[in-house]
Amino acid sequence: MDSEDEISYDEVDSGNESSGDDVDFAMETEAGNPRERTNDTDDYPFEVLTTEEIVQHMVDCIKEVNTVVEIPATTTRILLNHFKWDKEKLMERYYDGDQDKLFAEARVINPFRKTPVISWSRSSVHAMTRRTSSTNGTEECGICLMLLPIHTLTGLECGHRFCSGCWGEYLTTKIMEEGVGQTIACAAHSCDILVDDANVMRLVKEPKVKLKYQHLITNSFVQCNRLLRWCSSPDCNNAIKVQYVESRPVTCKCNHTFCFNCGENWHDPAKCSYLRKWIKKCDDDSETSNWISANTKECPKCSCTIEKDGGCNHMVCKNQNCKNEFCWVCLGAWEPHGSSWYNCNRYDEDEAKVARDTQEKSRAALQRYLFYCNRYMNHLQSLKFESKLYASIKEKMEEMQQQNMSWIEVQFLKKAVDILCQCRQTLTYTYVFAFYVLKNNQTVIFEENQKDLESATECLSEYLERDITSENLTDIKQKVQDKYRYCESRRQVMLEHVYEGYEKEWWVYME
Template identity: 70%
Template sequence: MEIDDDLLANSDAGTEDDDEFVELAPEQTSAMDGMDPEEFPYDVLALEQVVTLMVDIIKEVRNVVEIPATTTRILLNHFKWDKEKLIETYYESDPDRIFADAHLISPSRKVAIACSKREIKPRYSVKENGEYVCEICYASVPEQLMSGLECGHRFCISCWTHYLTTKIMDEGMGQTISCAAHNCDILVDDETVMKLLSDSHVKLKYQHLITNSFVECNRLLRWCPTPDCGHVIKGQYVSDKPVTCRCGHTFCFACGQNWHDPVKCSILRKWIKKCDDDSETSNWIAANTKECPKCRSIIEKDGGCNHMVCKKCRFDFCWVCLGPWEPHGSSWYNCNRYDEDEAKRARSAQEKSRAALQRYLFYCNRYMNHMQSLKLENKLYASVRDKMEEMQKHNMSWIEVQFLKKAVDVLCQCRQTLMHTYVFAFYLRKNNQSIIFETNQRDLEQATEQLSEYLEREITQEVLRDIKQKVQDKSRYCESRRNVLLKHVHEGYENELWEYLDNI
């Protein structure tokens, strides 16, 4: 059985009951609108085209290494679908070692067994009265109802079917299903899976898992992150460039996140991790609690009185200065006096945590505000569409009212850029270039807010001419300020002008 004849059957999610793979005519979208194709060329592939691409790569490698198609697929998956690396390694190193690392039986081992006229004896199967005992269910079945892999382990077809169905449907495994025998890591090939399975839904799920593995492992392919989209972006090389799917979603090809210019993928990953983990909870605890000066127990103040009594060691101390409470009633005790020398010598860990938390919240709040505004701004498309229809009823052509949609497009682009400028600024060390960046950021933010106000106004026939001119002028200005900001950041990247803070 060939992989392109059986494994790829029923690959279309919309035709689960079809028995043959239907090859559709290529329908690819190259290079996102408004972008120079030479800068980052890419294609948008449908699921059928992804399967065809996978089969073509398997055939290409198979013609060189001359091994079965299903074995070739497992090897390619082991090498992350880097066919050049697979072919080079196959001929320049020990092939047996490659097959062992990929959890396969080497063809040379099978040839040696054939030449010596020996057979791999079934393991864990005992012949009784002309029948075999399945080592999983311990049922006695005829030999024709037994099946196994080249490792020699054989079990009854019923147990194999249940085992494969469980792995595929319950555990979501496809390319990493190993032999059902205990402690055997030989992978089950596609031919065996398709021969043993009879349920079309299980077969379809297996095919989708194999296809998904192909995309996930291939560095030149990336799923569109839009839910239920199903399209794949194919690039000619890996780069942190924006790509636009056929569904209209634009994202970064390198990391798969929404397009995040001007911040780099590595910095964005740090920011997302910082927002997701519990580090800020720890900062809050450090900023709002103190340790008992005697036993170091963590104490949170829940009243106005500064006289604290540790519940653990019963030590009386002052919440403000952390000194013993007893001398606070004496006239000579200076709890209210700021010790400049002590402040210069060291800042407490609590003060550092509080300052770090305040700084994080400053940038996080602005990041989240622009994210929320972007979500709300997207709702403007509905109201703008109504306004455009209303304008067309007052002797305005379809072309004349397109300035509103263009303005909302610019507004959303500016919001998304501003949102990520605060991620960039959070990690940026202060210098002359950062001051220029913040000035550009301020100018873009002010222009964006003004454009947003114009678009949210009630547009009537009386004020249409005035509003139209203001919206068009402000849209052009926002685009200009956004380009200035991005150009400055990119020049900083090219000339290595940006310096980043450590340990945040």
């Protein structure tokens, strides 16, 4: 590879501008030692990559392709980004015989084409030729329209040339204000050729703009690579690299565990698709409209929405053009309610079976949602409180060690809190699963397992919140150990039942 194709990146971090982890990297640097952070405790291997390792991984991918395809490294990076860093897809397209189409789709100039293709209109080309030839060694910048020495103008392989000042302002605006990194197009109007890394680093002069650009490139590399995902902990700049994508838990070096497939906290036994639905349902305004449907009625005459604010069922519509008087219970006219023949109190079973009232459906749906949502939110809240238990348990462990107990002897407390938090997290997402799955014989078994785990978890939580003294230590230790072992076994039993249901298609989901 020619030296002019090399790109040096200085002070690059994970793409989080608040990060202080700055590293240096170059396109032609030698590969470092193999990373040995594979998770061997599970059958889903993954690696935790630091900022430096993310950049090195990107460089390794580019070099691997360039060992087969001898094109500039910056062009290779654009091509790989176009294929979401899938090297196999890129190589397959590259050798299918239509390279011009490949480069056009990736918005780069074919490096094997000797004559660049310029997309100026005929009149523009004529005007540029005239302005260039009519002056002595000068050329007009297509942006600021100033006549400048030819050697001061620069451009891309597409042939569009502008002065360095205009290029710098254009790129700075794209990077700093629009947050564009991977897809900065040529400054020429209607030209969609992408500006490569080498030209950006050459034309941009301010270090903070270069650093921002490198942030964007690194961030885009992780985001568009299906085998990479940023750690979802807000204060972490690491990424997780896997060999294949699956809805499985991965744990970062910051100890945060999340689902690789969707990036949410690990949500066994709920599937990613239904967790997304649940989160959207909890966040949007659909439940507000459900509340309105469940707690209000429409005037049978003018259809205005009315909320009952008193005990009397005699309603008078406040609409000045209506003033309809009706019964809140049956929505019938109020006038005949005093007559002996009017049966507002009689429930017509046949009529109810034929046509259910839409409002009652909404009320039932709202009550069902609130049932599961309240329990979901309760376990989330308890999980936050339980996380604070680590601080108090640490103090208890230190006190116990001061009372001539060894470090090994007090570790049962930390183990108990670990299992308590795992059980809380699992119970949280069992209510997402239960909300969407339709009732059948297997859901009855699931609910029994859920109830058993919930009861045991509450008992363990109660044990850990008790005051532990030297007098009751032996009794409490035995109870805590027995209970956390039971909790973990019941959690596994419940999850294995759900997994078996997935395999045997027991679960039918409501739409």
